[in-house]
Amino acid sequence: MVSDTTAPSDTTAYPAAPALQLHRVSKSYRSGTTVVPALRDVTLTVPPATFTAVMGPSGSGKSTLLQCAAGLDAPDSGQVLLGNTEISRLRSKALTRFRRDHVGFVFQSYNLLPQLSVARNVTLPLLLAGRAPDPAWLGYVLEAVGLGGLGERKPQELSGGQQQRAAIARALITRPEAVFADEPTGALDSATARQVLDLLRHTVSELGQTVVMVTHDPVAACAADNIIFLADGHLDGSMANASVRDVTERVAYLGER
Ligand SMILES: Nc1ncnc2c1ncn2[C@@H]1O[C@H](COP(=O)(O)OP(=O)(O)OP(=O)(O)O)[C@@H](O)[C@H]1O
Numbered sequence: 001m002v003s004d005t006t007a008p009s010d011t012t013a014y015p016a017a018p019a020l021q022l023h024r025v026s027k028s029y030r031s032g033t034t035v036v037p038a039l040r041d042v043t044l045t046v047p048p049a050t051f052t053a054v055m056g057p058s059g060s061g062k063s064t065l066l067q068c069a070a071g072l073d074a075p076d077s078g079q080v081l082l083g084n085t086e087i088s089r090l091r092s093k094a095l096t097r098f099r100r101d102h103v104g105f106v107f108q109s110y111n112l113l114p115q116l117s118v119a120r121n122v123t124l125p126l127l128l129a130g131r132a133p134d135p136a137w138l139g140y141v142l143e144a145v146g147l148g149g150l151g152e153r154k155p156q157e158l159s160g161g162q163q164q165r166a167a168i169a170r171a172l173i174t175r176p177e178a179v180f181a182d183e184p185t186g187a188l189d190s191a192t193a194r195q196v197l198d199l200l201r202h203t204v205s206e207l208g209q210t211v212v213m214v215t216h217d218p219v220a221a222c223a224a225d226n227i228i229f230l231a232d233g234h235l236d237g238s239m240a241n242a243s244v245r246d247v248t249e250r251v252a253y254l255g256e257r
Pocket residue numbers: 029030031036037038056057058059060061062063064065
């Protein structure tokens with residue numbers, strides 16, 4: 001287990017293995033008598049300390065990919081590895097424990113508890129795991145997301161962008177193998193979205209965090225090192241260090257090559 005007292009700048013605890021690997025992952029949903037394929041034979045590798053965006057048309061399988069990669073949903077076939085752990089083999093209890101200790105989540109809707117202070121919200125994953133928060137690490141994470149001095153506020157006393165920063169701090173507090181973000185800027189205006197994207201970028205470059213983010217927005221996707229495209233449940237190529245124009249064009253023709 002990663003110690004909570006490791007110096008904030010120490011990233012040696014992160015595994016040398018890829019942060020995330022999917023090997024031939026397929027997943028279908030049943031809707032009445034109909035079977036809806038959501039992921040078809042997806043294989044991908046995400047190196048540690050990188051920022052990956054997942055793009056594709058509505059219904060192309062982006063959220064399903066994120067859910068399977070994060071251990072929130074189980075693939076029908078194929079393997080998912082987070083660091084050195086094959087999470088697709090874990091049974092329910094072990095998977096819940098693993099997720100709690102090793103996976104961070106950020107959602108479009110922040111999901112902060114209104115009755116708790118920002119600091120309490122941020123340290124909740126540690127408390128739920130029975131681990132004592134390290135005040136130095138909490139202070140560092142709050143500073144890193146630009147919420148230094150605001151830990152005692154309630155979420156409703158923060159702006160939308162600050163609430164999303166708190167949600168990102170909460171995702172980082174356990175020093176997870178990977179942070180999964182589903183449309184984290186979807187509810188924000190473009191200037192605030194920019195700040196949140198810069199923060200995610202900062203967690204990658206300064207904290208060595210691995211971030212995987214689903215987005216519909218080419219501007220948001222271009223904050224990532226690498227963009228992977230999905231079309232109809234298939235992986236449909238990727239782009240590194242892309243421009244907004246290239247991504248917009250690529251998205252318009254997804255699935256047509
Ligand atoms: N719980 C479910 N039951 C039945 N079908 C589902 C379920 N969840 C997703 N699907 C279907 O699986 C496919 C992929 O859905 P998914 O939500 O992963 O796509 P998405 O790319 O994230 O879409 P969006 O951009 O609209 O959020 C879609 O056809 C969707 O209708």
